[in-house]
Amino acid sequence: MNFLNGYELLALCRENNMSIADIMLKKEITASGLTEEAIVDKMKVSLEIMQKSVDRGLNEDIKSVSGLIGGDAKRIMDRNATHKSVCGPLMSQAISRSIAVLEVNAAMGKIVAAPTAGSSGIIPGVLITVGEAFNLSDNDLIRAIFTASGVGMIISKNATVAGAEGGCQAETGSAAAMAAAAVVELMGGSPEASLHAAALCIKNILGLVCDPIAGLVESPCNSRNAIGAANALISAEMALAGVKSLIPFDEVVEAMYRVGKSLPLELRETALGGLAATPTGIRLRKEIMGE
Amino acid sequence: MAGVKDYSIFDIIGPNMIGPSSSHTAGACKLGRVAYKLAKGSIKSVVFQLHGSFAKTYRGHGTDKALLGGILGFEADDERIINSFDIAQEQGLKFKFVEVDLGEVHPNTVRIQVIGEAGNLEVLGSSIGGGSIKVTEINGVSLEFTGELPTLIISHNDAPGVIARVSAVLSQRDINIAFMRVYRYNKGKDAYMVIETDNLIPPEIIGHIKEIDNISNAYLVDTI
Known part of the structure; x- marks a missing residue:
């Protein structure tokens, strides 16, 4: 029960009449020697950390290590509670929760890298929000995380999820693609539709650079986790409606990898280009580093 | 292509960790923990020689707190890491961070010099991404291990x-x-x-x- 790419994963789903989550669980049982129950329990711990990090980010006064970011998640939540949200309550919640986790991460709090620390807000933000809106159980969410991991695994095998290697498109783009595929399966979409959602997601942000101010996982990572969550929801909505990605998922992943490799070093987490190299970005770096 | 490696679900969704960075924080904590495990017994003082990206960004990434947390025996998801300076001080453990150039090594490399009850110990290691580490030298002897297995x-x-x-x-x-x-x-x-x-x-x-x-x-x- 193994696969290298999306094509092989879909073939496995078809041959076994299984969802992506089923395939992932079965593969994990074989590879780890653990029981289904043990694997689900282990992921339950991860889900609990995700939930806690969302709660902390929304309810505590969070300040990042450098002092650059903190409190934005709460701001968005508070406005959603007192005003009619521009994007609608579900989208507003998803983005505030995504930022919440990223803020907790930047404040040296506990998070689940999903797939990385810099993109850790997207999957919890999206899944917890969709779970709440559709009255889903923790078990449903755990299965959705298994689905997400299938997409993350394909990207890790064939490309990269690291900003230093492939830019932000590889990091928050992968997290968003994973979340999108998971939402599609949660809503009863087919494995094919899940991969269309993942493909749409990556295409939407293809080329996004990694240019963190002062080299820290803080800004613009916070709002890029928000756009990642929005991107996941938008892509899932499209795929569930039957919208297909003209370019298949595997080819999109390959394109993303090639684009990432052709990004100059300055735009791959080195803080030498993009927003980090603006006059304000440089001033903030000097203030933080005490230069 | 990244290719050959097969992944577990928990390699993709994980590690569970203290932020903000898997390589600068979680990996740093693990490197400190290797020194803690090798030191066998109480540690009196520790000097961290930070190289490359570790030297440049250690304050902003909490690399210093994570390394010291590791020396205190904390795992990479231990919420006490953020208070590791205070905890070390309470325990009378002296610590110092020095920025150095270790030459042609991985950008996230640290040399940890420990003075402990069981004598002196020196560990050289790198945080190689995603929270994974590689120890490359112990007491001046070149070797290699990851700490992923006993x-x-x-x-x-x-x-x-x-x-x-x-x-x-x-x-x-x-x-x-x-x-x-x-x-x-x-x-x-x-x-x-x-x-x-x-x-x-x-x-x-x-x-x-x-x-x-x-x-x-x-x-x-x-x-x-």
Whole structure:
């Protein structure tokens, strides 16, 4: 029960009449020697950390290590509670929760890298929000995380999820693609539709650079986790409606990898280009580093 | 292509960690923890020599707190890491961070110099991404291990049969060797073995291994 790419994963789903989550669980049982129950329990711990990090980010006064970011998640939540949200309550919640986790991460709090620390807000933000809106159980969410991991695994095998290697498109783009595929399966979409959602997601942000101010996982990572969550929801909505990605998922992943490799070093987490190299970005770096 | 490696679900969704960065925080904590495990007993003082990106960004990434947290024995998801400076001070543990140039090494590299009850110890290692680490030197001896599996580090004289006797001790206890490397610095003299196993290694095994002729020391680093 193994696969290298999306094509092989879909073939496995078809041959076994299984969802992506089923395939992932079965593969994990074989590879780890653990029981289904043990694997689900282990992921339950991860889900609990995700939930806690969302709660902390929304309810505590969070300040990042450098002092650059903190409190934005709460701001968005508070406005959603007192005003009619521009994007609608579900989208507003998803983005505030995504930022919440990223803020907790930047404040040296506990998070689940999903797939990385810099993109850790997207999957919890999206899944917890969709779970709440559709009255889903923790078990449903755990299965959705298994689905997400299938997409993350394909990207890790064939490309990269690291900003230093492939830019932000590889990091928050992968997290968003994973979340999108998971939402599609949660809503009863087919494995094919899940991969269309993942493909749409990556295409939407293809080329996004990694240019963190002062080299820290803080800004613009916070709002890029928000756009990642929005991107996941938008892509899932499209795929569930039957919208297909003209370019298949595997080819999109390959394109993303090639684009990432052709990004100059300055735009791959080195803080030498993009927003980090603006006059304000440089001033903030000097203030933080005490230069 | 990243290619060859097969992943677990928990490699993709994970690690569970203290932020903000898997390589600058979680990996740093693990490197500190290797030194903690090797030090065997209480640590009086520690100096961290930070190289490359570690030297440039350690304050903003909390690399300093994570390294010290590791020295205190904390795991990478331990919420006490953020308070590790205060906790070390309460325990009377002295610590210092120095920015250095270690030459042609990985950008996220640290040399950890420990003074402890059991003597001095020096560990050189790098945080190689996603929270994974690679230890490359212990007390000036070049070697390599990741801490992902239980690891035995044995210093011995280069003599026939030493390797066989060590593997016999492990096989008697049904411990399977996953990886094993032997390093020899002088023919017939200084040599080192690094053994990574699939099964947990009970600490009392160290005593049995030390009884073997030609073995001068043995350390156990269970999974980091």
